Every structure is written in C-alpha cells, then in structure tokens.
Amino acid sequence: MLTVPVRQLGESERRAVERLLDLDPFAGAQVAERIAARGLAWWRAEGRVLGYGSRRSLESICWLGGNLTPVLATEPAVAAYADLLAGEERLCSSIVGRADAVLGLWDRLSAVWGPARDVRPNQPLLATEALPALRADPEVRLVHGSEIDRLFPAAVAMYTEEVGVSPLADDGGRGYRRRVTDLVRAGRAYARFVDGQVVFKAELAVVTRRTAQVQGVWVAPDWRGRGIASAAMAAVVRDALLRVAPTVSLYVNDFNLPARRVYERCGLRPVGTLATVLF
Structure with missing residues (x-):
C-alpha cells in the first residue's frame, strides 16, 4: 500500500510545481x-498534472496528456505513478523524460500498455x-x-x-499543419532556402523563461554530406540565445552520430540523458 499517494494537482499548487520545474529546466x-x-x-491545459509527495512537500510531478512526462521522479515516485496509470487506458502517444524515470515507468506499464512501436533508451x-x-x-x-507551403x-x-509514421495519417495533416503554422507565426521556425526549396530547417518547439528547446532539425537528403548543418545550427543557436531565451537545449538519439557532432561544434554539452517510448 502506498504511503505517499499520487494526486491530481490544481492551480492552488502552481507555485510548488513551478519550483520543481526550475530544478530541471x-x-x-x-x-x-x-x-x-x-x-x-x-x-484548460489539455492534460493532467499528477503530483507525488505531501501537500507541504511536493517531490515530483508527471504530465499526462498527448505525452506522459515524469519530472524529478525518484524510484518510489515512478512506482506510485505506474500503480495509478496501470488502471487507466493508455491515451498518450509517447512517454518521454529522464531515462531512469521513463524506463522505470515502461518496465511497470509495458504489460498493460504495450507493445511499444519503438523504445529509444539513450537520448543525450x-x-x-x-x-x-x-x-x-x-x-x-x-x-x-x-x-x-514551402516549409x-x-x-x-x-x-x-524521425518518428517513423507520417503526421498526415490521422487527419490528413491538418493538426500538424496548424502546429507548423503556429511556430512560423511565433518566430520560432528557421530555414535555409535554395531556389525556393528548403535545404535546412529547425524549430524552437519549446520555449520557457529558462530555455529554448530545438526540435525538427532536418537537412534535405540531396544536401547531406555537404557540411551545411553545423553553420546552419550555429545560426539557430545564436538567434535563439540573442532573441528568445538564456539557454538553448535539445535531445538527440545516441546513434545519430553526425547530428551529435554538429551539436558539439555548436557548443552544446551533455546535461543528462532522456528516453522515449513511442506507441
């Protein structure tokens, strides 16, 4: 029997949640x-925020929406989240977060939520x-x-x-196009065009007061191997630091050695390891 139950958090605990998020920005x-x-x-949030710990001392949170994301989840917190979630239908399309917490959740949930389409256990x-x-x-x-339309x-x-499925599959791409449009309108989408075609692209998919997180980095197949990615990423990192946030962050698959070399050249250094489970 759990001595520290998991509960759904509300607006009254927002300060405690924000303090935790500042510990793992x-x-x-x-x-x-x-x-x-x-x-x-x-x-309003299109997801639930679960909390582990007493009302006086919140220890961990877990976002449950389109993604399942544990934050600062110790082993007891992971076990408590899994006990709760095992009794619910899986609605999320992925589990993503610090590797120890994500893989711990998957160990406990795979029997009821599986199988996964892909498990990526080591994402720097x-x-x-x-x-x-x-x-x-x-x-x-x-x-x-x-x-x-070009992007x-x-x-x-x-x-x-990257994901292994087309974003056009569910609704003909209408939701994904809205997402791309929102990023462009927010000044968070970058590209290099040659003769009207995109040869490099990247987005600041997540922006907080602590960091701008880059996702969607892509070089057109015909342009790979020409050495354009490092200078292109340097442009993204430079603009994001000068205009958007005090830090730039991202995560990458461990097996993507060319991308890891590009990010290293741009000054990005390891600050942890994530894992992703894709459904």
Missing part, C-alpha cells in the same frame, strides 16, 4: 511551457548558454508566413523520418 521544458501557457486546470540531452564560436550561416533565417513538405519529411 531542460528535461521538464515541455511541461513548463504548457503550465506557463495554460495553468494546471485540466480542462544537450544545452548551452554560450554563443557558438562557429561562424553562423547567414542564409538561415526565420520562415515568413508566406512560406508555410510544410520538409516538416512532414522530417517528422516521418
């Missing part, structure tokens, strides 16, 4: 962005607060609203290559 960035924008009320989490020493590509810039096919190609 990179791995908890997605959760921090959602809570900053929508608060903790489930009907990288961050920097320093401008890249590398020269930035001057042709990498923010995408204009009039260029969404969208590249975004679909990146998503399909």
Whole structure:
C-alpha cells in the first residue's frame, strides 16, 4: 500500500510545481511551457498534472496528456505513478523524460500498455548558454508566413523520418499543419532556402523563461554530406540565445552520430540523458 499517494494537482499548487520545474529546466521544458501557457486546470491545459509527495512537500510531478512526462521522479515516485496509470487506458502517444524515470515507468506499464512501436533508451540531452564560436550561416533565417507551403513538405519529411509514421495519417495533416503554422507565426521556425526549396530547417518547439528547446532539425537528403548543418545550427543557436531565451537545449538519439557532432561544434554539452517510448 502506498504511503505517499499520487494526486491530481490544481492551480492552488502552481507555485510548488513551478519550483520543481526550475530544478530541471531542460528535461521538464515541455511541461513548463504548457503550465506557463495554460495553468494546471485540466480542462484548460489539455492534460493532467499528477503530483507525488505531501501537500507541504511536493517531490515530483508527471504530465499526462498527448505525452506522459515524469519530472524529478525518484524510484518510489515512478512506482506510485505506474500503480495509478496501470488502471487507466493508455491515451498518450509517447512517454518521454529522464531515462531512469521513463524506463522505470515502461518496465511497470509495458504489460498493460504495450507493445511499444519503438523504445529509444539513450537520448543525450544537450544545452548551452554560450554563443557558438562557429561562424553562423547567414542564409538561415526565420520562415515568413508566406512560406508555410514551402516549409510544410520538409516538416512532414522530417517528422516521418524521425518518428517513423507520417503526421498526415490521422487527419490528413491538418493538426500538424496548424502546429507548423503556429511556430512560423511565433518566430520560432528557421530555414535555409535554395531556389525556393528548403535545404535546412529547425524549430524552437519549446520555449520557457529558462530555455529554448530545438526540435525538427532536418537537412534535405540531396544536401547531406555537404557540411551545411553545423553553420546552419550555429545560426539557430545564436538567434535563439540573442532573441528568445538564456539557454538553448535539445535531445538527440545516441546513434545519430553526425547530428551529435554538429551539436558539439555548436557548443552544446551533455546535461543528462532522456528516453522515449513511442506507441
């Protein structure tokens, strides 16, 4: 029997939640962005925030929405979350967060939530607060609203290559196109165009007061191996640090050695390890 029950948190505990998120600003960035924008009320946030610990001493939180994301989850917290979630139907499309917590959850939930489409157990989490020493590509810039039709096919190609399924599958891509459009309008989508075609792209998919998290990094297949990625990423990191947030962060699959070399050249250094379970 659990001595410290898991409970759903509400707006009255927002300060305690924000204090926890400040302790893990990179791995908890997605959760921090959602809570900053929508608060903790489930009907407004499009997800639930579960808490582990007493009302006087909150120890860990777990976001449950489109993704399941544990933050600062110790082994007892992981066990408590899993005990609760094992009795619920799986609605999330992934579990993502610090590797020890994600893999601990999956060990306990796989029998009832499985099988997974893919498990990525080792994803280095990288961050920097320093401008890249590398020269930035001057042709990498923010995408204009009039260029969404040119950007969208590249975004679909990146998503399909990275995740293993097409974002067009469920609703013909309407939801994904809204996401891409929102990023462009918010000044968070970058690209390099050559003859009207995207040859490099990246987005600041998550922005908090502590970090801008880069996702969706992609080089067109015909342009791979030409050495454009490092200078292009340097342009993204430089602009994000000067204009958006005090740090830039991202996570990458451990087996993607070319990308890891690019990020190292841009000054990004390891700050932890994430894991992702994809359904």
